[in-house]
Amino acid sequence: MSNGSLQEQLDVLRSEVRALGSSVAGIKREDFARAYAEQIRSILLERIDRALAEMVDAGGREEARSRLVEMVDRSVASYQVGSKEQALSVLDEFQEEIVNGTAPFNDRRYSKLAQDLIRQIRSYLELEKIVNKPTQSVLGDPRAPTATKEVLSPVAAEKALAPLASSWRMNILMLLSMDSRSLAELSKELGVQKGHLQFHLRSLSNADYIRYDRRTHLYSLTERGSIALDGVAELVGRLER
Structure with missing residues (x-):
């Protein structure tokens, strides 16, 4: 697809x-x-x-x-x-x-x-x-007082969010949230050449959102990646309301 x-x-x-x-x-x-x-x-x-x-x-x-x-x-x-x-x-x-x-x-x-x-x-x-x-709001009432703005680090936010600012990478995370996949499988399902795909995989891997198993040659979603995926879904959902 x-x-x-x-x-x-x-x-x-x-x-x-x-x-x-x-x-x-x-x-x-x-x-x-x-x-x-x-x-x-x-x-x-x-x-x-x-x-x-x-x-x-x-x-x-x-x-x-x-x-x-x-x-x-x-x-x-x-x-x-x-x-x-x-x-x-x-x-x-x-x-x-x-x-x-x-x-x-x-x-x-x-x-x-x-x-x-x-x-x-x-x-x-x-x-x-x-x-x-x-x-399924997990962040509570958006109008309620929060300390988020006070503790948010712009540098940390950029580091965490920059790898996610790509529809290609979000699709990779969504596919890997279902099951581990090889480079060839990801390339076929996303309809993108392996060379271009590896660029996005490196970005996600460097952010520790995905991992690569050298023994099985499969990519999989990390716990950090799962949190990031759920967080983006929640954020987008709230912004679109």
Whole structure:
């Protein structure tokens, strides 16, 4: 998924949450889940139709679409009325069908599309805590007296925030908040060349927001990086209210 695409979809999801009402601090879980699930489903169905339309010489497209839509509907509905864990369980069922080559997933093109959709759904489920973060104020009433301004160091603020002032780096942090990834995986998911990507990875690594395991060759999010990601989500959410 490209940098722009991921950012646009996150913006849409956040907008839908904010549209539920001005008193977002008291939003019910089911209200958020309904809005979030509807947006996820709309995005995924559009992707299915777009991908299948490009497979001009593929047979069995109607069967493939039916099964892919079923996968989306079942997983999204399980999240909406149940929990993230129930939705992941549905995805595991379809993953098993894909691995076993059950029709229509015995066609490599449909199998790949299904795998991509599963990864995208899993990503959305993991991003829920970030998208919903602005509705869960952890900083209290912004009008309340605070000593923050008195103790804030401009130098420390610049050091902490400068590495985060890039949509590329924020996307890297969001991806790594789901799972560790290799350079090749990050390059493919973000649609950016490895050389350009390494520049951003070095910046995040120098700030101790991510770490690189030389044994596994995987990048992962540090505790400091997780705090930074949640903090940015909270700040942006409050500024946009």
